[in-house]
Amino acid sequence: MKDIDETITRRDFFSHVGWGGVAATLGGSAFSFYRFYFPNVLYETQKVFKIGKPSDYPEGLSEKWKKERQIWVVRNERGLYVMISICRHLGCTPNWFQDKQAFLCPCHGSIFSIEGNVLGGPSPRLLWRAALKIDPTDGQIIVDFNHRQDPDPMSTEQGLRVDEASREVEPFFLKV
Numbered sequence: 001m002k003d004i005d006e007t008i009t010r011r012d013f014f015s016h017v018g019w020g021g022v023a024a025t026l027g028g029s030a031f032s033f034y035r036f037y038f039p040n041v042l043y044e045t046q047k048v049f050k051i052g053k054p055s056d057y058p059e060g061l062s063e064k065w066k067k068e069r070q071i072w073v074v075r076n077e078r079g080l081y082v083m084i085s086i087c088r089h090l091g092c093t094p095n096w097f098q099d100k101q102a103f104l105c106p107c108h109g110s111i112f113s114i115e116g117n118v119l120g121g122p123s124p125r126l127l128w129r130a131a132l133k134i135d136p137t138d139g140q141i142i143v144d145f146n147h148r149q150d151p152d153p154m155s156t157e158q159g160l161r162v163d164e165a166s167r168e169v170e171p172f173f174l175k176v
């Protein structure tokens with residue numbers, strides 16, 4: 001009698017283990033199915049965004065959006081452009097120095113003018129400018145962070161530069 005009880009107990013045990021395995025497999029499949037059809041939401045930074053109206057930007061440089069959007073807004077006597085605050089050497093964030101009227105990159109010393117030309121340091125390219133347009137419904141500037149102006153610079157005694165007139169064209173410049 002004792003042997004029979006032990007046999008049954010052992011059989012029950014293996015039966016439970018077996019069904020447990022089946023349940024685990026089914027549970028895993030159900031979970032995979034759920035994750036496939038309901039993936040985690042990715043909260044990526046929006047790449048097309050508004051930055052207010054042209055009248056919000058007086059002549060000079062605005063750093064208002066540097067931290068949140070990685071851009072500077074610059075107005076000169078002819079209009080307005082938006083530059084991306086990413087160094088073209090290895091991607092660090094330059095800082096604007098009002099007294100020097102230049103952006104200095106803290107990483108390896110690249111220096112850029114307010115137009116985005118390279119005045120010194122290892123950067124091989126000028127700063128990007130982002131595409132812009134005005135929203136006809138509310139008059140705000142829309143920045144397209146992914147659509148960038150990237151002209152081939154000339155090497156001069158003053159660094160790498162391009163003719164400014166060639167940069168002040170739509171959609172990278174607003175005559176506003």
Ligand code: FES
Nearest residue numbers: 087089090105108
């Ligand atoms: S990342 Fe700016 S100089 Fe190297």
